[in-house]
Amino acid sequence: MNLRPALAFLASALVSASAFADPPDFDRPGAGFATTVLPAGTLALEQGLPTYERQRQDGFLDRTYTADSLVRIGLGGPVEFQLGGSAWNRLEERGQGSRRHAVGHGDTSVALKWAPAGSGDAGAFSWAALGEVTFANGDEDFGNGARQVSLGTTMQWKPDDTHQNTLYANLDRLKGRNTWTLAPTFGRKFGKNLLAYIETDAIHDAEDGNELQAGGGVAYEVGDHVQLDAYALHRIGRHGPSVVAGVGISMFFGR
Structure with missing residues (x-):
């Protein structure tokens, strides 16, 4: 599956949309x-501009820039289709007296979201599964090298109009190994x-060990x-x- 033609088709559909429905909640950030x-x-189009990742491993320092894209399509009822990928990535690698860089595209993903109890009301509990x-x-430097299957859920509670608390749990299955988040x-x-x-973020990877990351962000409408x-x-x-950071934009198009 090639992401570029699909994104081009969906982008043309987005541009041709002339009227708007009520705005949804975005998946970013x-x-x-x-x-x-939806x-x-x-x-909806949710686009990284880009995401930056810095990692030191085995004597090498890697810096990766990723223009990650997510297209969401409302199918009706509690179901939504998603198409994701990264048409542009850049890797800068230094270590052991050498230096190289690579540019390419990443893997492509398709997903279905099911939200049987979705609500943005204060005091409400909601959840969804993906x-x-x-x-x-994807290109060698930017892909998994094998098909990956993921199953996740997000649970959210809004005690009032100001605060919202969520818990995200996810399982990735890749090359016979499980990664839990x-x-x-x-x-x-x-x-x-x-x-x-x-x-x-608490992550358990059967191959790379346990990871723990902390941080935060902002979203402005x-x-x-x-x-x-x-x-x-x-x-x-x-x-x-050691660092994961990014900026992005999300846009909703109705009809």
């Missing part, structure tokens, strides 16, 4: 995803348009259908990327 789905027949398959069609997030709104949050975001996570411990 932070761990997990929104516990609501209205039937509407689209099943995803990631295909090994558990990430609580605590958010607070400042005014009508600004949301700030903190999060902690521009009008009713555009959101800007920025976030950063820092490693706590010895394993995993």
Whole structure:
């Protein structure tokens, strides 16, 4: 599956949309995803501009830049289709007296989200589940090298109009090994348009060991259908990327 033609087709559909429906909750930023789905027949594009990752391993220092894309399509009822990938990536590697860089595209993923209890009301509990398959069609430096299957859930509780708390749990199955992620997030709104949050990501990888990251981010609504975001996570411990950070934009298109 090639992501570029699919994204080009969907982008043309987005541009041709002339009217808007009510804005949804976006999946960016932070761990997990929104516990609501898009209205039937509407689209959303969530784009990293880009994501930055820094990791030191085996005497090498790697810096990776990723323009990650997520297209969401409302299918009706509590179901949503998602197409994800990264059409552009850049790797800068230094170590042991050598230096190299690579540019290419990453793997492509397809997913279905099911949100049987989605609600944005204060005092409400909501949850959603996401099943995803990631295909090994990326360039060598930017892909998994094998098909990956993922299953995750996000649970959210909004005690009032200002605060929201979520818990994200996910399992990735790749090359016969499991990676588990558990990430609580605590958010607070400042005014009508600004949301700030903190999060902690606890990751158990059967091959790379345990990872713990902590950080947070902000999301700012521009009008009713555009959101800007920025976030950063820092490693706590010895394993995993030392820094993960990014900025992004999310846009909702209805019809």
